[in-house]
Amino acid sequence: xxxxxxxxxxxxxxxxxxxxxxxxxxxxxxxxxxxxxxxxxxxxxxxxxxxxxxxxxxxxxxxxxxxxxxxxxxxxxxxxxxxxxxxxxxxxxxxxxxxxxxxxxxxxxxxxxxxxxxxxxxxxxxxxxxxxxxxxxxxxxxxxxxxxxxxxxxxxxxxxxxxxxxxxxxxxxxxxxxxxxxxxxxxxxxxxxxxxxxxxxxxxxxxxxxxxxxxxxxxxxxxxxxxxxxxxxxxxxxxxxxxxxxxxxxxxxxxxxxxxxxxxxxxxxxxxxxxxxxxxxxxxxxxxxxxxxxxxxxxxxxxxxxxxxxxxxxxxxxxxxxxxxxxxxxxxxxxxxxxxxxxxxxxxxxxxx
Amino acid sequence: xxxxxxxxxxxxxxxxxxxxxxxxxxxxxxxxxxxxxxxxxxxxxxxxxxxxxxxxxxxxxxxxxxxxxxxxxxxxxxxxxxxxxxxxxxxxxxxxxxxxxxxxxxxxxxxxxxxxxxxxxxxxxxxxxxxxxxxxxxxxxxxxxxxxxxxxxxxxxxxxxxxxxxxxxxxxxxxxxxxxxxxxxxxxxxxxxxxxxxxxxxxxxxxxxxxxxxxxxxxxxxxxxxxxxxxxxxxxxxxxxxxxxxxxxxxxxxxxxxxxxxxxxxxxxxxxxxxx
Numbered sequence: 001x002x003x004x005x006x007x008x009x010x011x012x013x014x015x016x017x018x019x020x021x022x023x024x025x026x027x028x029x030x031x032x033x034x035x036x037x038x039x040x041x042x043x044x045x046x047x048x049x050x051x052x053x054x055x056x057x058x059x060x061x062x063x064x065x066x067x068x069x070x071x072x073x074x075x076x077x078x079x080x081x082x083x084x085x086x087x088x089x090x091x092x093x094x095x096x097x098x099x100x101x102x103x104x105x106x107x108x109x110x111x112x113x114x115x116x117x118x119x120x121x122x123x124x125x126x127x128x129x130x131x132x133x134x135x136x137x138x139x140x141x142x143x144x145x146x147x148x149x150x151x152x153x154x155x156x157x158x159x160x161x162x163x164x165x166x167x168x169x170x171x172x173x174x175x176x177x178x179x180x181x182x183x184x185x186x187x188x189x190x191x192x193x194x195x196x197x198x199x200x201x202x203x204x205x206x207x208x209x210x211x212x213x214x215x216x217x218x219x220x221x222x223x224x225x226x227x228x229x230x231x232x233x234x235x236x237x238x239x240x241x242x243x244x245x246x247x248x249x250x251x252x253x254x255x256x257x258x259x260x261x262x263x264x265x266x267x268x269x270x271x272x273x274x275x276x277x278x279x280x281x282x283x284x285x286x287x288x289x290x291x292x293x294x295x296x297x298x299x300x301x302x303x304x305x306x307x308x309x310x311x312x313x314x315x316x317x318x319x320x321x322x323x324x325x326x327x328x329x330x331x332x333x334x335x336x337x338x339x340x341x342x343x344x345x346x347x348x349x350x351x352x353x
Numbered sequence: 354x355x356x357x358x359x360x361x362x363x364x365x366x367x368x369x370x371x372x373x374x375x376x377x378x379x380x381x382x383x384x385x386x387x388x389x390x391x392x393x394x395x396x397x398x399x400x401x402x403x404x405x406x407x408x409x410x411x412x413x414x415x416x417x418x419x420x421x422x423x424x425x426x427x428x429x430x431x432x433x434x435x436x437x438x439x440x441x442x443x444x445x446x447x448x449x450x451x452x453x454x455x456x457x458x459x460x461x462x463x464x465x466x467x468x469x470x471x472x473x474x475x476x477x478x479x480x481x482x483x484x485x486x487x488x489x490x491x492x493x494x495x496x497x498x499x500x501x502x503x504x505x506x507x508x509x510x511x512x513x514x515x516x517x518x519x520x521x522x523x524x525x526x527x528x529x530x531x532x533x534x535x536x537x538x539x540x541x542x543x544x545x546x547x548x549x550x551x552x553x554x555x556x557x558x559x560x561x562x563x564x565x566x567x568x569x570x571x572x573x574x575x576x577x578x579x580x581x582x583x584x585x586x587x588x589x590x591x592x593x594x595x596x597x598x599x600x601x602x603x604x605x606x607x608x609x610x611x612x613x614x615x616x617x618x619x620x621x622x623x624x625x626x627x628x629x
Contacts, residue, residue: 061627094616100451103626134602216434228469231464231467231469234453234461235461235464237451237453238447238448238461239447240415241408241411241444242415242444242447242448244411244412244433244437244443245411245413245440245442245464246437246461246464246465246517247433247434247436247437247442247464247465248433248464249432249433249434250433287452291452291454291457292451292452292453293453293457336542
């Protein structure tokens with residue numbers, strides 16, 4: 001017996017470490033920007049919003065402008081990036097378990113393309129209004145995502161009764177159809193081409209507290225669903241029949257998981273555009289750290305995805321001011337090499353054993 | 354209705370199954386009572402419906418004619434967890450491809466005894482390690498399941514079924530990847546549990562010598578129909594085997610056991626071997 005697995009302690013330590021890191025990263029990201037605010041002030045402004053804290057004493061001597069910058073501009077953006085990053089990463093874990101495929105990604109369900117198509121319609125036809133803080137583009141993106149999701153499920157059910165591959169294929173088909181439709185919209189509206197393209201690249205520059213609240217609600221709901229499914233998803237890695245023979249309600253598990261991830265991805269994409277790779281890479285990194293148990297992977301990917309996305313967004317807005325670099329480009333440029341490094345290291349470890 | 358005692362066991366009643374796309378039924382009119390406390394061999398050539406019959410027990414096929422009753426209740430009426438506390442299943446091969454360790458895989462069998470939030474208790478770990486010890490893979494417990502050889506995997510799956518602590522275990526060709534020592538080892542473990550703890554085992558096998566040695570009952574399928582059923586001695590006769598398998602057998606008595614020697618295939622042009 002060469003090594004006892006210390007994975008439970010690893011899990012607790014990694015989880016604690018990531019939580020602490022997340023708080024630090026939020027405060028840091030809020031302090032950094034075109035107007036630099038000292039980190040101590042940023043920390044105080046964030047902490048002052050917590051309950052049971054003596055606000056007046058904490059905020060003494062901090063310029064009003066700094067309070068406004070942090071609270072009204074940067075913090076919604078930072079938090080939205082965190083919520084979307086965490087949402088996409090945890091959805092990625094569940095997708096990979098559901099499809100029993102390490103390359104499964106929320107985008108394959110066609111939901112992202114649906115959101116992009118909705119947004120493209122709103123932009124191309126110049127539909128602009130805002131109701132209760134909800135902009136038309138956001139609303140169209142979310143509706144587009146949900147409609148695509150329903151269409152995909154509908155087609156999948158017609159195609160086959162054992163639907164998981166059906167959903168995958170229907171998702172890919174809908175996705176390419178919608179991408180073609182978006183291209184047509186862009187060709188017919190050349191003057192809107194750039195705006196549509198930029199939306200699709202993904203950005204948190206249009207963050208508001210309303211979006212933060214919306215994402216927080218959807219993410220909480222999805223995470224509650226996921227919390228019930230952790231062990232079932234582990235057993236599903238042995239296929240539906242074996243899982244069922246060990247007592248898993250396969251259909252109920254699959255339905256719950258697909259609906260929860262779909263809503264989560266629809267919400268994420270509608271507030272931020274299409275930001276690739278987070279849902280793929282974060283779950284893999286966490287799996288290398290703490291093993292394949294979904295009950296550990298989901299919460300850790302949630303934290304890891306949030307941290308990663310906040311950092312990427314921070315780079316996107318500070319690397320080349322006043323321009324912004326597309327956050328999706330940064331997630332891929334930084335994520336891919338790190339991922340390759342981890343795979344290489346894992347390979348080396350296996351060879352030594 | 355019969356008394357409670359007679360209800361226990363697995364009873365197959367007039368079971369027929371023909372998928373919409375098939376020309377011939379895969380199972381037709383199977384009726385058989387699998388009695389408790391026995392090791393029953395499920396025999397038949399390839400494609401005779403053995404695996405399909407087992408899949409009905411597990412409710413993996415939902416729309417049969419007839420029924421499979423487990424302790425008097427239709428298997429389709431069981432909640433998955435409830436059923437999996439009655440029957441464990443060792444598939445022919447496992448499709449598990451994720452990075453769980455052998456111990457984690459065996460511990461999965463404790464799922465039907467837990468609510469959503471419960472972790473693995475000391476008791477669960479003890480049961481899992483006992484099961485791994487029984488099939489001789491305790492030293493592999495921290496190995497990646499996917500890194501195991503075919504035989505080790507098969508033993509891990511048997512350990513998983515034992516850890517499910519069910520009164521019934523269904524095994525679909527459990528020894529196909531095992532060397533002779535482990536074949537005998539595994540079957541002896543099962544037989545011991547049958548004799549000492551009242552476990553009931555239904556096992557799909559192709560080796561009549563092993564059936565003769567370890568099983569006491571047998572059911573023989575041909576083209577989805579029951580060709581013979583009863584005691585092993587009654588089912589494994591040269592006449593029946595010739596008619597079902599199209600292979601003649603010489604049977605020799607040695608040390609109180611019958612030994613089966615296959616002769617030539619009845620219709621030589623059906624195999625490639627005779628062309629050489």
